[in-house]
Amino acid sequence: MAHKTVSDADSHLPTGLYIIATPIGNIGDISSRALEILGKVDAIACEDTRVSGKLTSFYNIPAKKIPYHDHNAAEMRPRLIAMIKEGKRVALISDAGMPLISDPGYKLVAQCAAEDIPMTCIPGPTASLTALTLSGLPTDKFMFAGFLPPKSAARKTALAEVKAVPATLIFYETAPRLIGSLEDMQAILGDRPAAVARELTKKFEEVRRGQLSELGAYYQAHGEPRGEIVIVVGGPVAGQTEDWTDEAVDKLLREMMREQGMSVKDAAAFVAARSGIKKRDVYQRALLLQQKKK
Ligand code: SAM
Numbered sequence: 001m002a003h004k005t006v007s008d009a010d011s012h013l014p015t016g017l018y019i020i021a022t023p024i025g026n027i028g029d030i031s032s033r034a035l036e037i038l039g040k041v042d043a044i045a046c047e048d049t050r051v052s053g054k055l056t057s058f059y060n061i062p063a064k065k066i067p068y069h070d071h072n073a074a075e076m077r078p079r080l081i082a083m084i085k086e087g088k089r090v091a092l093i094s095d096a097g098m099p100l101i102s103d104p105g106y107k108l109v110a111q112c113a114a115e116d117i118p119m120t121c122i123p124g125p126t127a128s129l130t131a132l133t134l135s136g137l138p139t140d141k142f143m144f145a146g147f148l149p150p151k152s153a154a155r156k157t158a159l160a161e162v163k164a165v166p167a168t169l170i171f172y173e174t175a176p177r178l179i180g181s182l183e184d185m186q187a188i189l190g191d192r193p194a195a196v197a198r199e200l201t202k203k204f205e206e207v208r209r210g211q212l213s214e215l216g217a218y219y220q221a222h223g224e225p226r227g228e229i230v231i232v233v234g235g236p237v238a239g240q241t242e243d244w245t246d247e248a249v250d251k252l253l254r255e256m257m258r259e260q261g262m263s264v265k266d267a268a269a270f271v272a273a274r275s276g277i278k279k280r281d282v283y284q285r286a287l288l289l290q291q292k293k294k
Helices: 032-038 049-058 073-085 106-114 127-135 152-162 175-189 212-222 246-259 264-275 279-293
Strands: 016-020 043-046 064-067 089-092 119-122 142-147 168-174 193-198 206-211 228-233
Touching: 016 032, 016 073, 016 106, 032 119, 043 049, 043 073, 049 064, 064 073, 073 089, 073 106, 106 119, 127 168, 127 193, 127 206, 127 228, 142 152, 152 175, 152 264, 168 175, 175 193, 175 212, 175 228, 193 212, 206 212, 246 264, 246 279, 264 279
Parallel strands: 016 089, 016 119, 043 064, 043 089, 142 168
Antiparallel strands: 168 228, 193 206, 193 228
């Protein structure tokens, strides 16, 4: 069933939810349609009113800002929906880029869809596609993988889950975790071509391209960089598929438990994700290996 959309074709702005992309660094990167609608809405739901205040004061946008973030979303969602039902026009923006893309908003949109509340999206910048575009890697098929877990064991499991995806992979990352993530990517995905895109659209924009090993070595030598980062990694290299015999499963389980110090549970989750074998079966093998060791 097609859901209702709102159109801003007329000068009167209809009631509904307006999901609006904002700049990822360069304040000029906002569409004239986005500014027109932000100028007409009754309220703007935003993650941090101080961050969005810079945008609204720069463009003289008068609408009141309502905080909508991970910690108050459950409480604020019904209030925003009630406002729209009363006939108000509500915009949703995030600190930067496309709302919902590693940012709040998904549940609000899902709820509006379920209640057939009119909504539309005014698209614009996102760091994910900006980095992909500049990476020099294939763009015909890609997967946005969001943020990896901060701890290495969980990160390796998450990487194993996407290892076989036949597409360019896009990850968001923070500067302090860049070196660890590049190391884990090389260990799990193999030495693939990649790009580290930093401070996109800002004064110190930089895109460094190379094999994961070269990028890792560069940042090891120069230290962690500053600013916001996207890592783009090429898809799997043809012919690098693995043969998951019982021996291969046991070998990797031993390596993860003994050399990497993973628990039985973590090692089983890791090997299951990497091999595609059921977690329960791998867990049983891991338990046996541990018992043999005792
Ligand atoms: N909604 C945003 C979007 O559409 O790109 C993403 C928000 S997410 C909380 C923040 C992450 O996006 C950063 O940690 C970084 O990985 C990436 N990012 C945002 N702005 C960036 C920029 N100017 N340059 C590089 N990466 C950026």
